[in-house]
Structure formats: C-alpha cells, structure tokens
Amino acid sequence: MTESTMESVESFRLRARAWLAENMPRQAGDEPPPLSDDDTSDWIRARELQRMLYAGGFAGICFPQEYGGLGLTRAHQQAFTEESIGYEMPLPLNIPTFAICAATLLDMGTEEQKRDRIGAAIRGEEVLCQFLSEPRGGSDLAGVTTRADRDGDGWILNGAKTWSTSAYAADWGLCLARTNWEVPKHRGLTMFLVPTKAPGVTMNRIRMVNGVREFCEEFFDDVWVPDSAVVGEVDAGWTVASRQLFHERNSMGGGSPYVSGRGHPRTVPKVTPLEIVRACGRTEDPRIRELVGEYLAMAAVQRQTSDRVTRAVGTGALDPAAVSLIRLLHAEGAQLSDDLAVRIAGAGVATGTGAEPGVAGRVAIGYLMRQSASLGGGSTEMARNVISERLLGMPREAAPDRDVPFKQVKQGR
Ligand SMILES: Cc1cc2nc3c(=O)[nH]c(=O)nc-3n(C[C@H](O)[C@H](O)[C@H](O)COP(=O)(O)OP(=O)(O)OC[C@H]3O[C@@H](n4cnc5c(N)ncnc54)[C@H](O)[C@@H]3O)c2cc1C
Structure with a gap:
C-alpha cells in the first residue's frame, strides 16, 4: 500500500x-x-x-x-x-x-x-512480556548472568529474572541471556523468545507495597528452546536489547505508534491534582491554583516535547537515543503530579487507604508507587547517562568491565 x-x-x-x-x-x-x-x-x-x-x-x-x-x-x-x-x-x-x-x-x-x-x-x-532485569540489578543490562548453552539444535537456559510486568498473563517473553563468556559483556548476549509455560520455568508473583501483584519473578532451570527462538543473531543480543530499550523509552514517553486507546488501567485509579482540588473544595485558594498551574504547565511541556522528539527521531533529525528525553520527562511529570497531589490533599492522605479509599486514600496509594516512574523502562539516572553521553557528547562513564572477557568480570561482592 x-x-x-x-x-x-x-x-x-x-x-x-x-x-x-x-x-x-x-x-x-x-x-x-x-x-x-x-x-x-x-x-x-x-x-x-x-x-x-x-x-x-x-x-x-x-x-x-x-x-x-x-x-x-x-x-x-x-x-x-x-x-x-x-x-x-x-x-x-x-x-x-x-x-x-x-x-x-x-x-x-x-x-x-x-x-x-x-x-x-x-x-x-497471545500476550508478550519482557525478561530483562535480574535480581543482581536491572541498570547494568549488558551484565546479565542468565546463561544459554548450546544443546544440539537448541539452547538450554538457566538463571533468574525479575520485575517482569504482567508475565503471569503472558504466553511468550523476550529473554536476554549470555551465550558467550569469552568476550566483553556487550558482545556475548543473545535474545530468545521463551514460552512462559515452558518446562523448567518457575514463575512467582510479587506483591508490591500498594498491594498489586503486577510483577513476576522467574527462575529458569534447564529450559530448552529451539534455534528458532533466537531473535536477531547469536551473540548480537545487545543490538536487539538496545532496540527494545528504544521502544520501551519511547512508549513510556508517549511516542509509540503501537499504542491504541488512551490511558493506563490501574487497580486503584490515579487522581489528578485537579480532581483533588475539586474534592477538597479548594478551587479558590491562590497557592493551590499556583500548584495546579505548575502541574498543567508540565503536562503541556510533556505533550509537546513528546510530539517534537517523536517527529524528529522519525525523520532522522535526532538520534533514536533522544527518546530518553521523553522517558525522563515522563518520570518528572508523574512524580510532580504525585508530589502535588500529596501537598494539595494534606494530612488526609495518611488515612483512608482501606477498601473504599476515597480521594485521599487514592492519593496515598498513588504516592506509594511514586518511584516506579523513575525505574520502569530503565531508571532516570540511566536516561540521564544516555542523554549526556549520546546526545550531548559528554565523556562516557568509567566502566572497568567494558573491554574484558565477561568471565573475568567479578560477580557479586
Ligand atoms: C513499573 C516497572 C515496570 C517494570 N517492568 C519490567 C519488565 O517488564 N521486565 C523487566 O525485565 N524489568 C522491568 N522493570 C525493572 C526495571 O527495568 C528496573 O527496575 C530498572 O532497570 C532498574 O533496575 P533495578 O531496579 O535493579 O535497580 P539497580 O540497577 O539496582 O539500580 C539502583 C539504583 O542505582 C542507580 N544506578 C545504577 N547504575 C547506575 C549508573 N551507572 N549511574 C547512575 N546511577 C546508577 C539506578 O538508577 C537506581 O536508582 C520494571 C520496573 C518498574 C518500576
């Protein structure tokens, strides 16, 4: 067409x-x-x-x-x-x-x-999910230690993943594993498509501080997958993971063309500062109006930056790494909104988190999840690293493990 x-x-x-x-x-x-x-x-x-x-x-x-x-x-x-x-x-x-x-x-x-x-x-x-982060940490994604060893015309996976959003509801997971320990960390990885119900996969759900069980952790014990499960090339999984991170940051920043419909369903829906002001009857308070103004200004900046960056990446005017800008703004906006919500609702947020939480309770539950916006999709610190190194041309962060065979890199304490 x-x-x-x-x-x-x-x-x-x-x-x-x-x-x-x-x-x-x-x-x-x-x-x-x-x-x-x-x-x-x-x-x-x-x-x-x-x-x-x-x-x-x-x-x-x-x-x-x-x-x-x-x-x-x-x-x-x-x-x-x-x-x-x-x-x-x-x-x-x-x-x-x-x-x-x-x-x-x-x-x-x-x-x-x-x-x-x-x-x-x-x-x-079918539903898909991501098996990237590991219990040892998610920021150093190139340092994953889940391993995949050759076995005839397939691979055997062993290791552990965590924080996999909605994996319990998924059929397949994109799983990053190490296939070569003789080369530096970025060069020995492979991405696999793994059936979530494959023999050897143990999945547990994680209950978060707000009571929701959206995350899972998985243990892979001799999980066999065929060669056809490899996404991209063997030992070139970093290229695939980088593309995946691009799509993740882009979608978090509101730039993905593959999102259909508006909003993100939650067990306890988030309350916007405007709703809280109305619920508290403080629409005429000048200080509150100032705070709401700050929230609305940030929302406008986020929308316009998202449009601008998405268009510029699409035409090639900006490097794809620029989606880290909108990923960062998403976190800043979400946290500003959570903080303002608490400031407007006041001391009432400390109570009423029961089954019918009401506005103050919903603010409190939203605040418990405040940090998730700066972690999901890679942390904001990592986004700042990408922006400074890849967009602004600043010197790369020191990484003593970058150029040594991964098997020589010390693991753990
Ligand atoms: C809502 C949400 C959804 C998620 N969904 C998934 C998913 O579906 N699949 C999946 O695999 N993972 C998922 N994650 C996990 C997410 O990718 C990780 O939380 C994230 O990559 C950070 O890893 P970590 O939590 O292990 O923190 P760590 O990597 O242990 O980092 C801890 C802190 O140290 C900072 N830090 C680490 N290294 C550096 C550095 N070099 N420079 C500066 N600061 C640094 C980090 O920014 C962070 O603040 C999700 C997380 C959230 C919150």
Whole structure:
C-alpha cells in the first residue's frame, strides 16, 4: 500500500467512529475502568476486546499488513485513539505486548517470529512480556548472568529474572541471556523468545507495597528452546536489547505508534491534582491554583516535547537515543503530579487507604508507587547517562568491565 492508495485519515476516523458506536462496549466516563481484584478476568477481557478490534478491522493499525496489521500511519492510529475515548479498549495489551515486544520483533525478528507472534498478538490470541532485569540489578543490562548453552539444535537456559510486568498473563517473553563468556559483556548476549509455560520455568508473583501483584519473578532451570527462538543473531543480543530499550523509552514517553486507546488501567485509579482540588473544595485558594498551574504547565511541556522528539527521531533529525528525553520527562511529570497531589490533599492522605479509599486514600496509594516512574523502562539516572553521553557528547562513564572477557568480570561482592 502506498500513500496514494491509503485510506485518508478523515475517512478512517469516520469509519472508526461508526464502528466503535456499533460494536464496542461503552465505559462509564472518559478514564479506563479500574482493574478488578481478579486480574485474570481483566486479561481475559483484554484478549476478548482485542479480538473484537481484529474482527472489525481496527487492530494493529501501524503494524504491516503481512503480519496481520493495517499498515497505516501514526496519524490513523491517533485518530482511532481519539475516537475510542469512552469505549472499553484492550489497554493492558499496549505495554509491553505491542509497544515494546511486538515492535522489537518487527525490527529484529525472523519472518516466522513476526508472522506468528505479532499476528497472534494482533488477533488477541497471545500476550508478550519482557525478561530483562535480574535480581543482581536491572541498570547494568549488558551484565546479565542468565546463561544459554548450546544443546544440539537448541539452547538450554538457566538463571533468574525479575520485575517482569504482567508475565503471569503472558504466553511468550523476550529473554536476554549470555551465550558467550569469552568476550566483553556487550558482545556475548543473545535474545530468545521463551514460552512462559515452558518446562523448567518457575514463575512467582510479587506483591508490591500498594498491594498489586503486577510483577513476576522467574527462575529458569534447564529450559530448552529451539534455534528458532533466537531473535536477531547469536551473540548480537545487545543490538536487539538496545532496540527494545528504544521502544520501551519511547512508549513510556508517549511516542509509540503501537499504542491504541488512551490511558493506563490501574487497580486503584490515579487522581489528578485537579480532581483533588475539586474534592477538597479548594478551587479558590491562590497557592493551590499556583500548584495546579505548575502541574498543567508540565503536562503541556510533556505533550509537546513528546510530539517534537517523536517527529524528529522519525525523520532522522535526532538520534533514536533522544527518546530518553521523553522517558525522563515522563518520570518528572508523574512524580510532580504525585508530589502535588500529596501537598494539595494534606494530612488526609495518611488515612483512608482501606477498601473504599476515597480521594485521599487514592492519593496515598498513588504516592506509594511514586518511584516506579523513575525505574520502569530503565531508571532516570540511566536516561540521564544516555542523554549526556549520546546526545550531548559528554565523556562516557568509567566502566572497568567494558573491554574484558565477561568471565573475568567479578560477580557479586
Ligand atoms: C513499573 C516497572 C515496570 C517494570 N517492568 C519490567 C519488565 O517488564 N521486565 C523487566 O525485565 N524489568 C522491568 N522493570 C525493572 C526495571 O527495568 C528496573 O527496575 C530498572 O532497570 C532498574 O533496575 P533495578 O531496579 O535493579 O535497580 P539497580 O540497577 O539496582 O539500580 C539502583 C539504583 O542505582 C542507580 N544506578 C545504577 N547504575 C547506575 C549508573 N551507572 N549511574 C547512575 N546511577 C546508577 C539506578 O538508577 C537506581 O536508582 C520494571 C520496573 C518498574 C518500576
């Protein structure tokens, strides 16, 4: 399909509007409904909704047609997202399934991986997750110690991963493992597509401080995968991981073309500073109005920076590393919002975190998760490193393990 044979954005928008009204269930209000305590049913529902989008011809808008998508542009996706507000959408599938994992497979996977995995995700049949971080730490991703050893026409994986978002609901995970210990750390890695239910995979769910069990940890004990599980080249997994990190940072900053629908469903929906001000009846307080102004200004800066960086990376005017800028702003914006929420709500946030938490309780629960914005998608310190070294040309951080064979690098204390 060429630009000239492509349906216009306006015609697509009108068709989407009519189809959504006819086929998709309405939700109460503009924001996505909270996730239920029984999160398995949320995932069954997400798959169901994705199948509805697929049957209606509105799934995988920016993915190529040969892999089950529509092969349309970011502008088509944006129009669909605008029209979809107020309808139930399969939002849990956006990140990491589409925006990170399917996007990485599209760039780096084999034809078979693209056809099978991206196609199945678009049809609502499969969910994908990321097995990157390890208990030893997530920032030094090139230093992973999960190992994959050759075994006939396949590989045997041993090791441990952690903080895998929604892995319990996933079918496949992109797993970074070490295949060569004789070379420096970046050169001995390989990315594998691992079935989450493969024999030898033990998965536990992690309960977070806010009570939610979205994260998992996994132990791989002699997990066998075939050669066809390799994504990209053997020992060139860093190239794949770098692309994956690009998509992750881009999606966190709001720049991914593979996100469909607006919002991120949460068990306890986040409260915006504006909602709190209204709930506390402090709309006329000049100091509070100043704080809300700060929040709105930051939101505008974030939106415009995200648009600008995304466009510049798309045209090649900026290095792809620039998505770290929008990833960083996302964290700054989220934390500003959490901090302002507490300042506006005042001492009330210390109480009311029960089953019906009310606005103050929701602020408190949101605040408990404050740090997640600066860790998920790689920490903000790592984003600052990327910005200073790769965009501003500052000297690289000292790394004594960069050029030595990985087997000589001291592990642990
Ligand atoms: C919401 C969320 C979702 C996530 N989803 C996933 C997922 O799906 N899959 C997955 O594999 N992981 C996931 N993670 C894990 C995430 O990638 C890691 O938390 C992150 O990479 C940091 O690793 P760490 O927590 O082990 O911290 P560490 O690496 O131990 O770092 C601890 C602190 O030291 C700082 N630090 C470390 N090295 C440096 C340095 N060189 N310079 C300056 N500061 C440094 C870090 O910035 C951080 O503040 C998720 C995390 C969150 C919060």
